Amino acid sequence: MSQHQKNLDLLSDIVKKAQGLGADAADAVMVEGTSLSLSQRLGKPENLERSEGQDLGLRVLIGQRQAIVSSSDLKTDALNELVERAIAMARVVPEDTFCGLADPDQLATEFPDVDGYDPYEPDEQTLISWATKAEDAARSVDGVTNSEGAEAGWGRHDVAIVGSNGLSHAYTSSGCSISASILAGEGTAMERDYDYSTAVYASDLTDPETIGRTAGEKAVARLNPRKVATQKVPIIYSRRVSAGLLGHLSGAINGSSISRGTSFLKDKMGEQIFASNITIVDDPHRKRGLRSKPIDGEGLANKKRNFVEDGVLQSWILDLRTARQLGLESTGHAARGTGSAPSPSTTNFYMEAGELSPEDLMADIKEGFYVTELIGMGVNGVTGDYSRGAAGFWIENGKISYPVSELTIAGNLKDMFLNLTPASDLEFRYGTNAPTVRLEGLTVAGQSA
Structure with a gap:
């Protein structure tokens, strides 16, 4: 019997126990993980860690009352106690009229192969x-x-989920990573930067030498x-930071924000x-x-x-609730x-590429700001007001000219989205x-004029 089937059988038994103790519906999820990580600095290994763990979460529903309990102890007595505790909690928590499992006819009947597991396991x-x-x-x-160090890692996760509604599925995912963080200069004039690569398959990683060289450069x-002085200028967000704008978008169109009325886009469905x-x-x-x-x-x-x-x-980005x-x-x-109810979230979320190269995007900019780092979290999800510290390079006559720091970018995400032009250099990193x-x-806020 495969490990997936063993996990599914275990979850099925737990769901049945919950129903036997009074649950009207229940589902259980189990995650088994194995990881190996290595960090070193100045050529000497600092940490080499391997971890193996498993966690199981049970959700039970009695009427419109829902409770969730999780445990990393999979012994029979511990799991029996977990079921009893979940039932006891579900009897006393407030009702939630929107919670509940999927109806059986809502469940997926096809399971596409996303090629999310690399059987190769790198050793130490x-x-x-x-x-x-x-x-x-x-x-x-x-x-x-100087160097803040380099790191490499690998991990695998086995996921299984079973529900009293007929849901029963398991799959495996994996990933590898390489990173380097480097210092240049001396004393108080030192600067830091980094580069990294993450991929499902080890063969898809950027080669380590390129990661290191890019970080150093x-x-x-x-x-x-x-x-630079405070002024309004065109701003170019590099790929390293541009994805953050999509993070603000996904938060604003997440069903949780919309249902609470706490999104600056709550009334924008169907609009430009x-x-x-x-x-x-x-x-x-x-x-x-x-993802x-x-x-x-x-x-x-x-x-x-x-x-x-x-x-x-x-x-909107929606789950059932x-x-x-x-x-x-x-x-x-x-x-x-394993320890919380389902909630809405994106998977592989991206903006399609435009037609102009990054060089073409900045070719007509007499003065502007090329952003490579953003600092702080000064974004108001309710109003869309945006204010973040930034560093990068100043653009002069269409070319990157010199590094700049200690700047703040200020605006509103509604206006930023409407006045955004994508380049042609999309990569899935x-x-x-x-x-x-x-x-x-x-507005780029810098020194007072």
């Missing part, structure tokens, strides 16, 4: 080699003076930053919120995507969906942990991805 020596190559390449860059490029050439997509079935999964956390079918099409907002609150259908975006983008009409 492989991780040491990756980190060593990355740090050595970084330290060989002229101008690099970025750190050196930031040396001797200047200050971006320029007409912009499409923003969520694709849970992207092959080897970092790909065959079904959502409630067992519903998920699919590629345009949340913004031709600049128009098409849908938020869909019921809003009188809509779930979009298949429930995410689930993170869970949320966007190309380089250009923004108009923002």
Whole structure:
């Protein structure tokens, strides 16, 4: 019997016990994880860790009352106690008229292969080699003076979920990573930068030498930053930071924010919120995507969906509970942990590429700001007001000219979205991805004039 089947059988037994003790409905999820990580600094390993763990969560419903209990102890006595505790809690918690499992006819009947598991498991020596190559390449860059270290890691997760509604599914995911963080300069004039790569398959990782060299070159490029006066100029967000704008969008169109009325986009469904050439997509079935999964956390079918099409907002991000609150259908975006109820979340969320290269985007900018780092979390999700510290490079006559720091970007996300132009350089490096983008009409606060 496969490990997946053993886990499904265990969860099925727990759900049946919950029903036998009075639950009207129940579901259980189990996550088994194994990880290996290595960190080193200045050529010497600092930490080498391997962890193996498992966690199980049970959700029971009695009428419209819901309780969730989780445990990492899978012994029979502990699981029996977990079921009893969940039942006892569900009898006394307040009613939630919107909670509940999916109806059987809502459950997915097909389970796409997202190619989310690499059977290759790197050993300790492989991780040491990756980190060593990355740090050595970084330290060989002229101008690099110190290192915060390099890291390499690998992990695998086995997920199983069973519900009294007929849901029963299990799958495995994996991932590898390499990173380097490097210092350049001396004394109080030192600058830091980094680079990293994460992928489902080890063979898809950026090679360690490139990671290290890029981290070192970025750190050196930031040396001797200047200050600039407060002014309104065009701003270019590099790919490293542009995905953050999509993070603000996904939070604003998340069903939880919409149902509470706490989103600056709560009344914008069907309206133009971006320029007409912009499409923003969520694709849970992207092959080897970092957040790909065959079904959502409630067992519903998920699919590629345009949340913004031709600049128009098409849908909220919904699970069953938020869909019921809003009188809509779930979009298949429930995410689930072992210790909490399902909630809406994106998977592989991205902005489609534009037609112009990053160089073309800045070619007509007499003076502007190329942003490579954002600092702080000064974003108001209710009003859309945006104010964040930033660093990067000043643009003069269409070219990157010199490093700048200690700036603040201020504006409102509604205006930022409407005045945004994407470049053609989209890459899938993170869970949320966007190309380089250009923004108009923002204030860059620096030195007083």
